[in-house]
Amino acid sequence: MSDASPCLSCGACCSYFRVSFFWGECASSGGTVPDDLVVQINPSRVAMIGTDQKPARCCSLEGEVGSGTRCSIYEQRSSVCRDFESSWSQGEVNVDCDAARAAFGLAPLEQPPYEFELPISA
Numbered sequence: 513m514s515d516a517s518p519c520l521s522c523g524a525c526c527s528y529f530r531v532s533f534f535w536g537e538c539a540s541s542g543g544t545v546p547d548d549l550v551v552q553i554n555p556s557r558v559a560m561i562g563t564d565q566k567p568a569r570c571c572s573l574e575g576e577v578g579s580g581t582r583c584s585i586y587e588q589r590s591s592v593c594r595d596f597e598s599s600w601s602q603g604e605v606n607v608d609c610d611a612a613r614a615a616f617g618l619a620p621l622e623q624p625p626y627e628f629e630l631p632i633s634a
Protein backbone atom coordinates (compact mmCIF):
# COMPACT_ATOMS: atom_id res chain seq x y z
CA MET A 513 0.00 0.00 0.00
CA SER A 514 1.33 3.39 -0.95
CA ASP A 515 1.84 5.98 1.80
CA ALA A 516 1.83 8.85 -0.71
CA SER A 517 -0.69 11.52 0.20
CA PRO A 518 -3.54 11.85 -2.29
CA CYS A 519 -3.11 15.60 -1.92
CA LEU A 520 0.13 15.48 -3.92
CA SER A 521 -1.88 14.69 -7.03
CA CYS A 522 -4.80 16.98 -6.20
CA GLY A 523 -4.50 20.54 -4.83
CA ALA A 524 -8.19 21.23 -5.40
CA CYS A 525 -8.89 22.77 -1.99
CA CYS A 526 -6.06 25.28 -2.51
CA SER A 527 -7.83 26.34 -5.71
CA TYR A 528 -11.39 26.43 -4.47
CA PHE A 529 -11.84 27.98 -1.01
CA ARG A 530 -11.01 31.38 0.37
CA VAL A 531 -8.13 30.54 2.68
CA SER A 532 -8.50 33.06 5.49
CA PHE A 533 -7.14 33.20 9.02
CA PHE A 534 -6.30 35.51 11.93
CA TRP A 535 -3.67 38.10 11.00
CA GLY A 536 -1.65 37.04 14.03
CA GLU A 537 -0.50 34.01 12.04
CA CYS A 538 1.54 36.29 9.79
CA ALA A 539 5.30 36.41 10.28
CA SER A 540 5.31 40.09 11.23
CA SER A 541 2.97 39.27 14.11
CA GLY A 542 5.00 36.36 15.39
CA GLY A 543 3.44 33.71 13.19
CA THR A 544 4.78 31.85 10.19
CA VAL A 545 2.92 32.93 7.05
CA PRO A 546 4.95 35.40 4.94
CA ASP A 547 3.20 38.78 4.99
CA ASP A 548 3.65 39.38 1.29
CA LEU A 549 1.50 36.35 0.49
CA VAL A 550 -1.67 37.59 2.18
CA VAL A 551 -4.30 40.26 1.66
CA GLN A 552 -6.27 41.92 4.45
CA ILE A 553 -9.98 41.07 4.21
CA ASN A 554 -11.21 42.66 7.45
CA PRO A 555 -9.67 44.19 10.59
CA SER A 556 -8.79 40.83 12.10
CA ARG A 557 -8.35 38.46 9.19
CA VAL A 558 -6.20 37.99 6.11
CA ALA A 559 -6.49 35.61 3.17
CA MET A 560 -3.90 33.92 1.02
CA ILE A 561 -3.49 35.99 -2.13
CA GLY A 562 -5.43 34.44 -4.99
CA THR A 563 -8.04 32.78 -2.81
CA ASP A 564 -10.14 35.91 -2.22
CA GLN A 565 -11.52 35.77 -5.75
CA LYS A 566 -13.27 33.43 -8.17
CA PRO A 567 -11.83 31.38 -9.66
CA ALA A 568 -9.57 30.97 -6.68
CA ARG A 569 -6.00 29.73 -6.61
CA CYS A 570 -3.60 30.20 -3.76
CA CYS A 571 -0.45 32.04 -4.77
CA SER A 572 1.61 29.42 -2.95
CA LEU A 573 0.24 26.45 -4.87
CA GLU A 574 2.63 25.06 -7.46
CA GLY A 575 1.72 22.60 -10.18
CA GLU A 576 -1.46 21.55 -11.89
CA VAL A 577 -4.62 20.71 -9.97
CA GLY A 578 -5.50 17.06 -10.36
CA SER A 579 -2.08 16.18 -11.68
CA GLY A 580 0.80 17.13 -9.40
CA THR A 581 0.87 19.95 -6.86
CA ARG A 582 2.81 21.17 -3.86
CA CYS A 583 2.58 23.98 -1.35
CA SER A 584 5.62 26.23 -1.64
CA ILE A 585 5.25 27.35 2.00
CA TYR A 586 4.33 23.98 3.45
CA GLU A 587 6.23 24.44 6.72
CA GLN A 588 4.94 27.99 7.12
CA ARG A 589 1.32 27.45 6.09
CA SER A 590 -1.51 28.69 8.26
CA SER A 591 -3.55 26.74 10.78
CA VAL A 592 -6.50 26.53 8.40
CA CYS A 593 -4.28 24.75 5.89
CA ARG A 594 -2.75 22.48 8.54
CA ASP A 595 -6.17 21.55 9.90
CA PHE A 596 -7.81 20.73 6.57
CA GLU A 597 -7.99 16.96 6.27
CA SER A 598 -8.43 14.92 3.14
CA SER A 599 -11.35 12.51 3.19
CA TRP A 600 -10.56 9.33 5.12
CA SER A 601 -7.28 10.61 6.52
CA GLN A 602 -9.06 10.63 9.89
CA GLY A 603 -11.37 7.74 9.07
CA GLU A 604 -14.28 9.80 7.81
CA VAL A 605 -15.44 11.84 4.86
CA ASN A 606 -14.52 15.51 4.66
CA VAL A 607 -17.36 16.93 2.58
CA ASP A 608 -15.27 20.02 1.82
CA CYS A 609 -12.51 17.87 0.37
CA ASP A 610 -15.06 16.07 -1.78
CA ALA A 611 -16.63 19.38 -2.90
CA ALA A 612 -13.30 20.89 -3.91
CA ARG A 613 -12.37 17.79 -5.87
CA ALA A 614 -15.77 17.70 -7.56
CA ALA A 615 -15.28 21.29 -8.76
CA PHE A 616 -12.34 20.01 -10.79
CA GLY A 617 -14.06 16.86 -11.99
CA LEU A 618 -12.16 14.67 -9.54
CA ALA A 619 -13.96 11.79 -7.86
CA PRO A 620 -14.15 11.70 -4.06
CA LEU A 621 -11.29 9.86 -2.43
CA GLU A 622 -12.20 6.26 -1.80
CA GLN A 623 -12.35 4.77 1.65
CA PRO A 624 -9.25 2.65 2.15
CA PRO A 625 -9.79 -1.00 3.01
CA TYR A 626 -10.13 -1.75 6.68
CA GLU A 627 -7.17 -3.36 8.38
CA PHE A 628 -7.94 -5.95 11.04
CA GLU A 629 -5.64 -6.70 13.92
CA LEU A 630 -6.11 -10.09 15.49
CA PRO A 631 -5.93 -10.19 19.27
CA ILE A 632 -2.70 -11.61 20.64
CA SER A 633 -4.60 -13.82 23.05
CA ALA A 634 -8.24 -14.80 23.29
Ligand code: SF4
Binds near residue numbers: 597599609
Ligand atom coordinates in the same frame (compact mmCIF):
# COMPACT_ATOMS: atom_id res chain seq x y z
S1 SF4 B 1 -9.15 18.58 -1.91
FE1 SF4 B 1 -8.78 16.89 -0.47
S2 SF4 B 1 -7.41 15.46 -1.58
FE2 SF4 B 1 -7.38 17.42 -2.65
S3 SF4 B 1 -5.57 18.49 -1.82
FE3 SF4 B 1 -7.38 19.14 -0.65
S4 SF4 B 1 -7.46 17.75 1.12
FE4 SF4 B 1 -6.09 16.82 -0.40
Ligand code: SF4
Binds near residue numbers: 560571572586
Ligand atom coordinates in the same frame (compact mmCIF):
# COMPACT_ATOMS: atom_id res chain seq x y z
S1 SF4 C 1 -0.75 27.99 1.70
FE1 SF4 C 1 -0.29 26.02 0.80
S2 SF4 C 1 -1.71 24.56 1.77
FE2 SF4 C 1 -2.50 26.63 2.14
S3 SF4 C 1 -3.93 27.04 0.45
FE3 SF4 C 1 -1.94 27.83 -0.18
S4 SF4 C 1 -0.97 26.14 -1.33
FE4 SF4 C 1 -2.68 25.29 -0.14
